[in-house]
Amino acid sequence: MEDDDFAADLLDEVYAFTGRFVAYPSEDAHVAHVLWIAHAHMMAAWESTPRIAFLSPEPGSGKTRALEISELLVPRPVEAVNVTPAYLFRKVADEAGAPTILFDEIDTVFGPRAKDNEEIRGLLNAGHRRGAVAGRCVVRGKIVETEEIPAYCAVALAGLGDLPDTILTRSVIIRMRRRSPEETVEAYRRRVHKPEGDEVKDRLAGWASFVSADIGEAWPEMPAGVKDRDADVWEPLLAVADAAGGDWPERARVSCVSLVSASKVATPSLGIRLLSDMKLVFGFSERLSTKGIIENLCSLPEAPWGDLRGKAISDNGLADRLRPYGIKSKQIRIGDWTGKGYDRADFYDAWQRYLSLSPIESETAETPETAEAAE
Structure with a gap:
């Protein structure tokens, strides 16, 4: 193996190892997982760390297996299932180094079954940015004191259903699914496969120690349309791919475009749904x-x-849902009728801001202005 090819071959090795045990929903998901594992070895280099979220509508879709294989390959893994907030806070603040948190059954923290998990939710929400801390109250005797604990660390999540937007928009989202009869994976036995995983992890750690000093200074070129928070999510992963070389820069950017586009097709909030439906209701009126x-x-x-x-939506309910978008009802006249209603013009700004195409599509989409100019 030539030195120039070492890093690309190493990522190929991670790709092959993970693919033996995990039935990924797509090639793009597989590539993203490999890059995320590698980025976890270079946490001191990044301004922010993306979460990776393995989600599915039903059990038995390979989410937990993806975390189990990650556990073999990432630095200082902590499998966080039914852990107490105090334990998790102490692990993240460990002077030996921040852990990589592998949080299975995350729907018990954020989903309908969630109970009193405010402290854990706060840690997961805050910890994507380097230097972030999570605040908490501590009772010592009769005195209530506040303390701030470091929260920055790599996090992989797995669960049923969806997650809050505060987590989803900071995550690489992998929509897992049950294997079809044609899809086969190797049976995983930790005691059998851990030694092989440890060897791969050690090589990743060695490469990371060699490139970490400089990799965080790189500004990887983003695919067209990937910007703002999506760029924050993918910057570390693309930097890893660029440092590895070979065909990884191209594969990473294809994965980036595909997964960012797919993330925009999620179920919209009720507010966005209302704006969209209002556009249908108005038609040409x-x-x-x-x-x-x-x-x-x-x-x-x-x-x-x-x-x-x-109950059906009421006059007040409609007004309450539209008010945050700067839209209010007013006295209007339609023919001989006068009463409360809405002007189409008052929706233009909200429609443009919230119902635009996804960032990937909008780069090449025809705008109303260009369409008018072409007529």
Whole structure:
């Protein structure tokens, strides 16, 4: 193996090892997992660390196996299932070095079954940025004191359903699925495969110690349309790929574009759904009455507006949901009728800001301005 090829071959080795045990939903997901594992060995180099989230709608989709294989390859792994906040805080603040947290069953922290997990949620929300701390109150005798504990560390998550936007927008999202009869993986036995995993991990650690001093200074070129928080998520992974060389820079950017685009297809919030449905309801009308809007909203196929907690959306409910977007009802006139309603023009700004195409698509999409100019 030539020195120039060592890093690319090492990532190829990680790719082959993980692919033996995990049935990834796509090649892009597999590449992203490899890059995330490598980035966890270079935490001192990054301004921020992306979480990687293995999510699925049903059990038995390979989420836990992805964490088990990660555990063999990442530095100082901590498998966080049913851990107490105090334990997790102490592990993250360990002077020996920050752990890599592998948090299975994350739906018990954020999902419908979640109970009193505010401290853990705070740690996971805060710890993506270098230098971040999590604040907590500590009772010593009769005195309540505050303390700030370092929160920055690499985190992999696995769970059913979805996660809050505060986590999803800071994550590489892998939508796992059950294996089809045609998909086969090797049976995993930790006692059998750990020695091989340790060898790969040691080589990753050796390469990381060699490149960590400089890799954080790199500004990897982002694919067109990947910006803002998506760029924050992918910057470390692309930097790892660029440092490795070979075909990894190209593979990483294909993975980036694919997974960022897929992340934009998630179920929208009710607010975004309302803006989108309002666009359908208005059609070519310039103004509509509140009553007419509600009737049309409730008649839309598969729309939630006819049954919000057992009741149809009301005049006040519509106003409350539109107000955060700067849209208010007003006195309008339609023919001989006068009453409360909404002007189409008042929606333009919100539609443009919140219903635009995904960042990847919008780079080449025709805008209203360019369309008008072409006519």
